[in-house]
Amino acid sequence: MSISYDENERIFKLDTKNSTYAIGVVDEEGFLAHIYYGDRLREGQVGSLLRTDEPPFVPSVNDRDRVSFLDSCPMEYPGHGLGDYRESCISVRTGNGSSAVGLQYVSHKITAGKTSFRDLPSSFGAEGECGVLEITCEDRAAGLTVALQYGVFDDTDVITRSVRVCNTGKDAVWLTKVYSACLDMDDQGFEAISLHGSWARERQMQRVPVSHAKLNVESVRGESGHQDHPFMALVTPGTNQETGRVYAMHFVYSGNFRVQVQSDQFDQVRMVMGIHPEDFCWKLLPGESFQSPEAVMVYSGTGLSGMTHTFHDFYRKHLIRSPYRDRKRPVLINNWEATYFDFNTEKLIEIARQAAALGIEMLVMDDGWFGNRFDDNRALGDWFVNEEKLPGGLAYLADQVNGLGMKFGIWFEPEMISPDSELYRAHPDWAIAIPGRRASLCRNQYVLDLSRPEVRDYAYEAVASVLRSANIAYVKWDMNRQLSDLGSAALPADRMGELYHRYVLGVYEMQERLLREFPDLLLENCSGGGARFDPGMLYYSPQIWCSDDTDAIERLKIQEGTAMIYPLSTMGAHVSACPNHIVGRVTPFETRGHVALMGTFGYELDVTALSEEEKQMIPQQVAMYHKYNDLIREGDYYRVASYAENHAFDCCGVVGKDRTEALYLYVQVLGRPNCRSRRIRFPGLAEDRQYRLEGEERIYAGELLVKAGMNIQDLHGDFQSRLLHFTAV
Ligand code: GLA
Numbered sequence: 001m002s003i004s005y006d007e008n009e010r011i012f013k014l015d016t017k018n019s020t021y022a023i024g025v026v027d028e029e030g031f032l033a034h035i036y037y038g039d040r041l042r043e044g045q046v047g048s049l050l051r052t053d054e055p056p057f058v059p060s061v062n063d064r065d066r067v068s069f070l071d072s073c074p075m076e077y078p079g080h081g082l083g084d085y086r087e088s089c090i091s092v093r094t095g096n097g098s099s100a101v102g103l104q105y106v107s108h109k110i111t112a113g114k115t116s117f118r119d120l121p122s123s124f125g126a127e128g129e130c131g132v133l134e135i136t137c138e139d140r141a142a143g144l145t146v147a148l149q150y151g152v153f154d155d156t157d158v159i160t161r162s163v164r165v166c167n168t169g170k171d172a173v174w175l176t177k178v179y180s181a182c183l184d185m186d187d188q189g190f191e192a193i194s195l196h197g198s199w200a201r202e203r204q205m206q207r208v209p210v211s212h213a214k215l216n217v218e219s220v221r222g223e224s225g226h227q228d229h230p231f232m233a234l235v236t237p238g239t240n241q242e243t244g245r246v247y248a249m250h251f252v253y254s255g256n257f258r259v260q261v262q263s264d265q266f267d268q269v270r271m272v273m274g275i276h277p278e279d280f281c282w283k284l285l286p287g288e289s290f291q292s293p294e295a296v297m298v299y300s301g302t303g304l305s306g307m308t309h310t311f312h313d314f315y316r317k318h319l320i321r322s323p324y325r326d327r328k329r330p331v332l333i334n335n336w337e338a339t340y341f342d343f344n345t346e347k348l349i350e351i352a353r354q355a356a357a358l359g360i361e362m363l364v365m366d367d368g369w370f371g372n373r374f375d376d377n378r379a380l381g382d383w384f385v386n387e388e389k390l391p392g393g394l395a396y397l398a399d400q401v402n403g404l405g406m407k408f409g410i411w412f413e414p415e416m417i418s419p420d421s422e423l424y425r426a427h428p429d430w431a432i433a434i435p436g437r438r439a440s441l442c443r444n445q446y447v448l449d450l451s452r453p454e455v456r457d458y459a460y461e462a463v464a465s466v467l468r469s470a471n472i473a474y475v476k477w478d479m480n481r482q483l484s485d486l487g488s489a490a491l492p493a494d495r496m497g498e499l500y501h502r503y504v505l506g507v508y509e510m511q512e513r514l515l516r517e518f519p520d521l522l523l524e525n526c527s528g529g530g531a532r533f534d535p536g537m538l539y540y541s542p543q544i545w546c547s548d549d550t551d552a553i554e555r556l557k558i559q560e561g562t563a564m565i566y567p568l569s570t571m572g573a574h575v576s577a578c579p580n581h582i583v584g585r586v587t588p589f590e591t592r593g594h595v596a597l598m599g600t601f602g603y604e605l606d607v608t609a610l611s612e613e614e615k616q617m618i619p620q621q622v623a624m625y626h627k628y629n630d631l632i633r634e635g636d637y638y639r640v641a642s643y644a645e646n647h648a649f650d651c652c653g654v655v656g657k658d659r660t661e662a663l664y665l666y667v668q669v670l671g672r673p674n675c676r677s678r679r680i681r682f683p684g685l686a687e688d689r690q691y692r693l694e695g696e697e698r699i700y701a702g703e704l705l706v707k708a709g710m711n712i713q714d715l716h717g718d719f720q721s722r723l724l725h726f727t728a729v
Helices: 063-072 303-318 345-357 393-403 422-426 453-469 493-517 552-563 589-597 612-634 702-708
Strands: 003-006 011-015 019-026 031-039 090-093 104-112 130-139 144-153 158-167 173-186 191-198 201-209 215-219 231-235 246-252 257-263 268-275 282-284 289-291 294-300 332-334 362-365 407-412 474-477 522-525 543-545 602-604 636-641 649-655 661-668 678-680 690-693 699-701 710-712 720-728
Touching: 003 104, 003 130, 011 130, 011 144, 031 104, 031 173, 031 294, 158 282, 158 303, 173 246, 173 294, 173 493, 191 215, 191 552, 201 552, 231 257, 231 268, 231 303, 246 257, 246 268, 246 303, 282 289, 282 493, 294 303, 303 636, 332 345, 345 362, 345 393, 362 474, 393 407, 393 453, 407 453, 453 493, 493 522, 552 589, 552 636, 552 649, 552 661, 589 612, 589 661, 589 720, 612 661, 690 702, 699 702
Parallel strands: 332 362, 332 602, 362 407, 407 474, 474 522, 522 543
Antiparallel strands: 003 011, 011 019, 019 031, 090 173, 104 130, 130 144, 144 158, 158 173, 158 289, 158 294, 173 268, 173 282, 191 201, 191 231, 215 257, 231 246, 246 294, 257 268, 636 649, 649 661, 661 720, 678 710, 690 699, 690 720
16 A cells, blocks of 8 residues: 555655655644655655745744745645635635634544545545545634545556545534645646637647636536536646656536636645535535545656546546446447437438448437427426327337347436426426526526435436336436526525535436446436536446537547547547538548547438448448457557647557557648658557558568657548558567
8 A cells, every 4th residue: 555654754655656745744733734746756755845944934933924834835735714825725604704714634544445435426446456545634613624535546646635524513614615636836837738618619728837827727607518627737848748747637526616726926836626616605514524526636757648548547447437438339320410300210210220231239319209309499307208209109119229230229318407398387496596587598498406306306217217118228318508597496595505516416316326227228428519528427427428519620629638638438429421510521431430430439420311432331430440449448548649739630549558559540631732741650659569550561660660650641632531550460
């Protein structure tokens, strides 16, 4: 186990394979100071790094400058309102109106292995793989204990962070802010990498200098969102895929979040991550606790690809639970872009018949199969089959599809309620809304108040009874609007600030129930495309719909940003028809297939309307998926060239863990006149091995491919792509 406590020095040392994290208990009062995070230290006294022997010293030596101490010491989990003027991690409202919190060390506990939290998605690991350090601190005046929780994963370079706050006093306390992690360090000239976007262009990369102004990446939308992502990486100047120091945080949570960084007056940076404090206020009665979600911290001393590999390995091993995690997923065809709302049993069966003949393995029926849902203005909440569209019901349709040798999947949007629905007419108070104020519509729908158990029970039963009624192998769980008009008919006024978080807990509870009742179900989360692509959802579903934008060229950027943190096996990616429905672009069918191959792979088009030439390519693409998916799902991902950066071409690849096989995708975005070949290097291959490139007889030295590369000839034309598959000989 790689967690130790030096009683004399009063220093905790947390070691992973390549990183060390150190915390010190400081002064008689037991302040917790951050000492070091970075490359693994095997020897040496990290205590020498504490600046307690220089002004302003510690309060027991110089109490007249206590504020100066609090405002400059690198804090492990800074309190509020007592003299540390940098961003605080926790604040409260107590009976006497005070908001202050100051934490002092009381005790600690070190245990082997890690289990997930009860009501929140979180990482897990066996005894030989990880351990947990829990440092209990207290604030007697506020009547609180705060347990700082650290999961230390020896086998990946991850330290998870979270806190549990307990009201140990005699009166109620309202938590008004509770972040999960803080990292105070000397500024190393950091830049901050984050992901931003919008519908149809999720997770675009941004890199900006860290400065003395606060940089906030945040969501107050009730979900993680298209617009921002609960992730930030601080990188040293010049960091690229191969070199540089990277300090990253990613939040295992699907609701409002904030990640912030700022350099202070002494050029020390503070980076924090947690639930967004806006509109958050959680009432804790005496004896009650609040568990914060988990932040995943990664340190890489080997640039961005080191960070990416750590996140991928960690999520595959310690967060995703689905039995499909390590399995090929059936190649699906989804009817959304094929038909939108205009379909019936006959049409679906025709799509399935032709798709089955081409080797496609599952039909997914998207939005529009229930209630009065002929368009997107109505019927959310009425989860009973529309017999006009689907005579004979679901069981008949599923049987027919199964009879073709295909699995059957279905779309739901369980968190929503349309004003024009039987559900809303029966229970108008089930929608989230502020009494006396007309709630704002979005896509003509409201959000169900999932903080209420009876609403969750209804929504759960609605989904589960459909799943019980037919042979359904897959569910696409969608969420097509963000939260507004925060009000619940069931929560008292002094608990209304709990609604955002209770909503998220409600979603988690429903998905947990679903997986418990249907353990073999393949669940894919989705939110108006990729608005809830976050580690929280990965705990429930092994794949998430990446974006409604299925254009192969737009996807290069979306998938680059996503794959920087998430395994390729989690990225929902489909081949769709051209001209593309969102950007109107026409790209070759082959390129669309190659780009989707780098995700889960499937189709989203009307196969009955394809040209013969395109149809003939489908069996080849399905075979390609089966040939390469094990490698793509389990290998190490490398970003070789970025179209988002160079505006000309893209290249990424996956190398098997044992380096015997690798697959790279090269996409030439625009054709070029009068040009020479492009030289591309292939990181990740073993330098001491020889490789054969599929389709050629020639043998290439690994060293040559890694260090010098290979000349890739012009592909002639726009939006052309090429797969390069290497096998060791
Ligand atoms: C969202 C999803 C789409 C589709 C529609 C249906 O936008 O991202 O894939 O399911 O909803 O309304």
